[in-house]
Amino acid sequence: MRASDESAPSPADLAPVFDVYDVSTAGDRLLYVGRPAADARTLERELVALFREYGYRIEIRDDHPDRDRQVPPDSYVLVAQPRGISGFPWRNAVLFVLTVLSTLFAGAFYWYQLPVFSDPLSALEAWPFSAAIIGVLGVHELGHYVMTRYHDVDASLPYFIPLPLYIGSMGAVIRMRERIPTRRALLDIGASGPLAGLAATVVVTVVGLQLEPLAVQEAAATASESATRIQFNNPPLLTIIAELTGTAGKLERGLVHPVVFGGWVGMLVTVLNLLPVGQLDGGHIVRAIVGPRQETIAAAVPGALFALAGYLAFVRGGFDSVGIWAMWGLFATGLAYAGPASPMRDEPLDRERVAVGVLTLVLGALCFTPIPVEIVTP
Structure with missing residues (x-):
């Protein structure tokens, strides 16, 4: 799982503000599901610099990108995607x-x-x-x-x-x-x-x-x-x-x-x-x-x-x-x-x-x- 190696932040890195209990991948995206210690805006502000160090941009969502999966009311999904332009545009x-x-x-x-x-x-x-x-x-x-x-x-x-x-x-x-x-x-x-x-x-x-x-x-x-x-x-x-x-x-x-x-x-x-x-x-x-x-x-x-x-x-x-x-x-x-x-x-x-x-x-x-x-x- 990419989120557990050195290519991306681990759940432990997010623990102070985001209690992650599920990590998965979807193509080049990383999906962290967890319970936040703050609102979505604060959570994004706290974590954006960390993910940029690994070359990712983030989005905080209250629904799962996979429509077949439900997100509990007390949880968010953090979607991390590679930053920048990849390949010829x-x-x-x-x-x-x-x-x-x-x-x-x-x-x-x-x-x-x-x-x-x-x-x-x-x-x-x-x-x-x-x-x-x-x-x-x-x-x-x-x-x-x-x-x-x-x-x-x-x-x-x-x-x-x-x-x-x-x-x-x-x-x-x-x-x-x-x-x-x-x-x-x-x-x-x-x-x-x-x-x-x-x-x-x-x-x-x-x-x-x-x-x-x-x-x-x-x-x-x-x-x-x-x-x-x-x-x-x-x-x-x-x-x-x-x-x-x-x-x-x-x-x-x-x-x-x-x-x-x-x-x-x-x-x-x-x-x-x-x-x-x-x-x-x-x-x-x-x-x-x-x-x-x-x-x-x-x-x-x-x-x-x-x-x-x-x-x-x-x-x-x-x-x-x-x-x-x-x-x-x-x-x-x-x-x-x-x-x-x-x-x-x-x-x-x-x-x-x-x-x-x-x-x-x-x-x-x-x-x-x-x-x-x-x-x-x-």
């Missing part, structure tokens, strides 16, 4: 390649208007659009990943989500495999993604604004002056960047190179991720700053999103972007119900970390526009 790699193809298709078909069905290789001409989208999404997630490594939190590499529509992707995520140790780590991990993603977004936007619109865009704009069209409205940050780079005239014309849309996507992703609810980046940041009171703030988020959707539909008298905010209202409801990411140690933050969190939220506010997508009729 095939799933991440495949999803990344599919997202590259998806963004190439979206750029070529919707923006460059290339004959991708008769000449699939023509989609390669849309590589600047693909690089812009993948760049802002990937840098955002890599910001999170770097901070998880810095704080020694076991997490996956980014998972990209392909979707061959206007953007070419539904974003990217990393999966936390264990609890975050402190509020400081929670703040660092939560803020690092938006800050890194915004840095990439600014670079992509500046580069895109220096490029001239495509000939097919010019022709389509002329032809659509008397037709209904989709308009992507500019958040304040995009306007500020255009003013600072002397390209505000391009933005006012409403006709810019598709790479600029990559920056627009980065700003929308930042706004949505910084909603202060559940385990979104904004939820991490606010939970780190205000502690358990974050749940009160999170409870108000779905109502605010539904109110915005209602205002656009019934007061403004249209359905522009109503679906976006209504859908995210439903999503936020589920996230608020699931609750925030609670660190193992809940000490308050220092002033510097609070300032970083507030700055991140302020920058996120500059990416907000109440009507990101609008249907314009002549």
Whole structure:
């Protein structure tokens, strides 16, 4: 039995806080069943360092992973799994390649208007659009990943989500495999993604604004002056960047190179991720700053999103972007119900970390526009 040799903690090692009476294995997992001397959160906090010495992360459960086995009411199951990435991350790699193809298709078909069905290789001409989208999404997630490594939190590499529509992707995520140790780590991990993603977004936007619109865009704009069209409205940050780079005239014309849309996507992703609810980046940041009171703030988020959707539909008298905010209202409801990411140690933050969190939220506010997508009729 692996838990009795030197490759993993023995029941005797756990005895001060966890009276283990059954040890078993399930694949690469170790299962310790026993009676705790403290609640689950304290038990995890006391034992996490011990198991890390042996290369394991832990989870405390009140049910057994084997559904056929029952756990007595006075007992817990401690599940220990190897930490880190084992083997080549095939799933991440495949999803990344599919997202590259998806963004190439979206750029070529919707923006460059290339004959991708008769000449699939023509989609390669849309590589600047693909690089812009993948760049802002990937840098955002890599910001999170770097901070998880810095704080020694076991997490996956980014998972990209392909979707061959206007953007070419539904974003990217990393999966936390264990609890975050402190509020400081929670703040660092939560803020690092938006800050890194915004840095990439600014670079992509500046580069895109220096490029001239495509000939097919010019022709389509002329032809659509008397037709209904989709308009992507500019958040304040995009306007500020255009003013600072002397390209505000391009933005006012409403006709810019598709790479600029990559920056627009980065700003929308930042706004949505910084909603202060559940385990979104904004939820991490606010939970780190205000502690358990974050749940009160999170409870108000779905109502605010539904109110915005209602205002656009019934007061403004249209359905522009109503679906976006209504859908995210439903999503936020589920996230608020699931609750925030609670660190193992809940000490308050220092002033510097609070300032970083507030700055991140302020920058996120500059990416907000109440009507990101609008249907314009002549």
